Amino acid sequence: MEKFTVIAGPCVIENQDICFQVAEVLKNLQEEYSDIRFVFKSSFDKANRSSIHSFRGKGMEYGLKVLESVKKEFGLPVLTDIHESNQADIVAEVVDILQIPAFLCRQTDLLLAAAKTGKEINVKKGQFLAPWDTKNIAEKLRFGGAKKFYLTERGVSFGYNNLVVDYRSLPIMRQFAPVIFDATHSVQLPGGQGTASGGQREFVYPLVKAAISVGVDGLFFETHPDPDKALSDGPNQVPLKDFPDMIKKLLSLREFLIEKDI
Template identity: 80%
Template sequence: MFTIIAGPCVIESKEICFEVAQVLKSLQEKHKNVRFVFKSSFDKANRSSIDSFRGKGLEYGLAVLKDVKDTFNLPVLTDIHESYQAKPVAEVVDILQIPAFLCRQTDLLLAAAETGREINVKKGQFLAPWDTKNIVEKLKFGGATKIYLTERGTTFGYNNLVVDFRSLPIMRQYAPVIYDATHSVQLPGGLGKVSGGQREFAYPLAKAAISVGVDGLFFETHPDPDKALSDGPNQIPLKEFPNIVENLLKLREFILENGI
């Protein structure tokens, strides 16, 4: 089933998460053949600066994610950064996510795989697409059976990311592929102590990914991105998100119906 993963970058409050989840639920009710997954992080352990907001921690974050799951009947996804987090997080969420910078950490991958949950691995900004084969093999060795690989751009330094769309069909040889439209337009560390972003390019790049062929899309969206506590410049304003999703699903349907 085609999957759309979306939510605010970090869990700032239950109210913001519920506001986003309500939009996802409305889209889910309209598009029964698409799986909508709520995403938000309880901790952002790789922020640019020691002064940056990381989140409210594991206990608070899992409580909010459980409330989202129970209230809206949506699957939920969050990141883990340490092996010890895998088990308690798996008791709440449906999909464990491995951050890009940690995508080759064997112990973390194996701990995630042992939970039996679905696993989404962000391809490292430093990694060639064919190297993700080794990640998938590690996860399968650990017992994982449902694995996604997510493309989020490649860094060549100087606070920028570039998406090589050849990576999508290459990675799909190993596992279903999600295209991360909003992290692909991030400018890592581009504002000095925080990352910048070019959210205006997220939609056209998502259209390109749909055209090339993917199994899902990933977006960070927030009611007021300019006031978001993490990754605001690359997040999609929540009021714009439904229209973007509708157009992308229409494009995908057109491609499938016409065998393009």
């Protein structure tokens, strides 16, 4: 049986210090929960930005060095996004899980390039996609030779600058692959601040409790030491100081539901 997976980290790699602060928290949680797999995530580039002036990251070379340092220093598996097919092999030399961003989830060449690396893959379901349409994503990855991959629910478009989670999508998508619930992007308000996306982090916890109750194979969070000063996706990121307590409560809920066979 595969371990339940918790993927967490800052939205974008701002600097090594912030990444190390988050990785230290994840390492401590990993030591406490040996039956859970904790994965550090962060992006070296955020290509889908609201404004041309938005911070995208410091690039692949710097980002991969930081991710490699996180692996060596804290012993955690790492995940990052790729946006172009030619990035797959280079990034796969460092990371354990390649992530396909939501707006690129139907890009066949990108999916096949990721599958060809032999790495685990996490595909964010596009905000525009019905849950049953993720079957086609799974088929593309299997055709490309992927052995282990996840489909991630992150909310669907619901009017302008708003997302909503349809919890029916979780059991539907689990027919095709293990499912991750992306708690923080599900409370995002895309473009909600005009030149940047907004968010409602106060709803992260209740949405995740619901996802655990419905049934998922893992959770995804963005967390930052000071979200209000984060250079990307600050409004929906969980403050790092609150993250351990929240995770412990969520894992307790999951354990209770398993014990009671609910």
